[in-house]
Amino acid sequence: MNTKLLVATIAATACGTNAFAAEIYNSEGSTISLGGYVDVGIGEYSSDEVEVHQVSPRLNVSGTQDVGNGITVDAKGEWALKYLDGGDTSFTTRLGYIGMTHEQAGRLALGTQWSPYYDVAGVADMPIAFANDFLYVNHGNLATGRGDKMVTYRKGFAFGEDMSLDFGLGWQGKHTETVTNVGVYDARGQVAVSFSMMGASLGYVYNGGEVSNVDAESHVVSLKYGSYGDGIYAALVYGDNENFYAGNYESEQSEALLAYGLGNGLNLSVNYENVEAKALSSSSKQTQFSQSALQAEYNFTPKLVGFAGYQIDLGDDDPSTEDDDKWTIGARYFL
Known part of the structure; x- marks a missing residue:
C-alpha cells in the first residue's frame, strides 16, 4: 500500500466528513482534528406535515499518531446531534474506534465504524x-452501514496510476439486540472486494451469520463511475438477501443514482430505490417500497451547501398504506 493509498484509507473511515475537519494540533507526528456538520431544512421530510427538520448532523473528534516503522495509529469519536428538540438525548454515538494502518500490511480497526459492506x-x-x-434498517447489528462493536481489516493494491484492487473483512461478536430485545445475533462476518480502473469500480460483498438461530445473509454487487459532484457520477447497487431483515424473508434491494456536477458548484441528481420481499413459504415477491427522488445541491462556499429534493413514492403492494411523497429544502454547514 503506497503513501497515497494509506492516506486515502484513513480518510475513508470518516465517510467523507473528515475532508472538512479543522486540524487544531499538529506536532511531532501527532494530529488532532475537529469536524462534522450541522444541517437544517423545511418540508415534509420525516412526517406528513411541513416542519423544520434536521437530516444527519454530527460532531467528531479524530487524531492520528505516527508511531514509526510505517505504522500510523488513528482514533475517532463521532456523535449525532439532536438540537431541534429539547431533552436529555442531544448526543448519541455514531462512531468510536481505534485503527492502525501500515503502508504494506493494510489497516486494522476496532470499534463502532463504517463497514466493508x-x-x-x-x-x-x-x-x-x-x-x-x-x-x-438495523445497520448497527448487521453492519450494513455502520457496524457496532466491529473488527475490520482492509488492504488495497495499486497497479499503476488508475487501477486498484481492494479487500475488506469484518467481524462482529455474538450479542443480544439491546433496544427491543427481539433477536440474538450470533457472531457474523463479511467479505468485500472491489476492482477499480479508469474511474469505474466494480464491487461485491457477502455478509453472513445467524440471527435467533436462523441463517441471515446478504450478497451485494455494485458498479460506480466517476466522482460525485465532479461531472458525471453513476452508481448501481443490487442486493439479494435471506432472513436478513425482520421475519423469515427472501428480499431483493436495488438502487440507482445518476448525478452531474456542473463545475459551478451545482450538482443535480436522480435516484431510484426498490425493495421486494417474500416469505419463505410464498412463491411471489411483494414490493415493500419503491421511490425515486430528484435533487439539487449547490456549494455556496466549500463549507456551506444548499440542498433541495423531492422524493416520489412509487407505491408498494400493501393495500393499507398510502403513497407518501416527501420534499425538503435546506442547508448544511461543515464545521
Missing part, C-alpha cells in the same frame, strides 16, 4: 436528503 453497497448513498434507506 458499506464500502460496496453505499456507492449510491451520496445525496444529502434522499438516498439508500435500506442500508440503515
